[in-house]
Amino acid sequence: xxxxxxxxxxxxxxxxxxxxxxxxxxxxxxxxxxxxxxxxxxxxxxxxxxxxxxxxxxxxxxxxxxxxxxxxxxxxxxxxxxxxxxxxxxxxxxxxxxxxxxxxxxxxxxxxxxxxxxxxxxxxxxxxxxxxxxxxxxxxxxxxxxxxxxxxxxxxxxxxxxxxxxxxxxxxxxxxxxxxxxxxxxxxxxxxxxxxxxxxxxxxxxxxxxxxxxxxxxxxxx
DNA sequence: CTGACGATTCACT
DNA sequence: GTGAATCGTCAGC
Numbered sequence: 001x002x003x004x005x006x007x008x009x010x011x012x013x014x015x016x017x018x019x020x021x022x023x024x025x026x027x028x029x030x031x032x033x034x035x036x037x038x039x040x041x042x043x044x045x046x047x048x049x050x051x052x053x054x055x056x057x058x059x060x061x062x063x064x065x066x067x068x069x070x071x072x073x074x075x076x077x078x079x080x081x082x083x084x085x086x087x088x089x090x091x092x093x094x095x096x097x098x099x100x101x102x103x104x105x106x107x108x109x110x111x112x113x114x115x116x117x118x119x120x121x122x123x124x125x126x127x128x129x130x131x132x133x134x135x136x137x138x139x140x141x142x143x144x145x146x147x148x149x150x151x152x153x154x155x156x157x158x159x160x161x162x163x164x165x166x167x168x169x170x171x172x173x174x175x176x177x178x179x180x181x182x183x184x185x186x187x188x189x190x191x192x193x194x195x196x197x198x199x200x201x202x203x204x205x206x207x208x209x210x211x212x213x214x215x216x217x218x219x220x221x222x
Numbered sequence: 223c224t225g226a227c228g229a230t231t232c233a234c235t
Numbered sequence: 236g237t238g239a240a241t242c243g244t245c246a247g248c
Binding site for chain 2: 062064071072073096097098099100101102104106117119121144148149150151191192193194196197216
């Protein structure tokens, strides 16, 4: 099996800052969250905070399917100060604190009042690696830099203060640089850490690029 | 107001 | 494989 190692894939600043490449509202507003979660693989998540540009190609996502999904914060229509962000229109950032330590970044999808969200679980650095290393306190680049949702946010500088931010703004956005993610290299599997969700824990709502070293867990080769 | 806990990570055995 | 870290959120009183 061919291993997709994008490790050395660097992207120019010009492309990362191109408005034309930015995913727009129509991408996020769609109804089928599984399609969007799959299509986000291979897209590039870009952040620019205090003029520090960092970017990573998405390698792993998880869909949280709104009010019918027992794994979702918005299950059964739950509305709180925190989850209210999930009810915003597609193309909004939903960031929350997990275990008091980790800031997890989600992409809100669908239309207003339909609380769909896609967790970005892993990505492969393509720009601003020095900045990412500084943010994470690491000295060398390896897959731990952006493998796992807490690590992605940390490397890209995303925190809970960015929740509700538009993904069509200047600070956080996702671009399509026409990178080809081949269907046969995409795996769907159950989501991680959602045992509490009863039968919904078994749904194949996690998507990742087969064999990519920037994917959480150990068993990403099959 | 209080207590329980989490869409995790990392160090250690 | 096990356990600690660490705090905002949320249900319940």
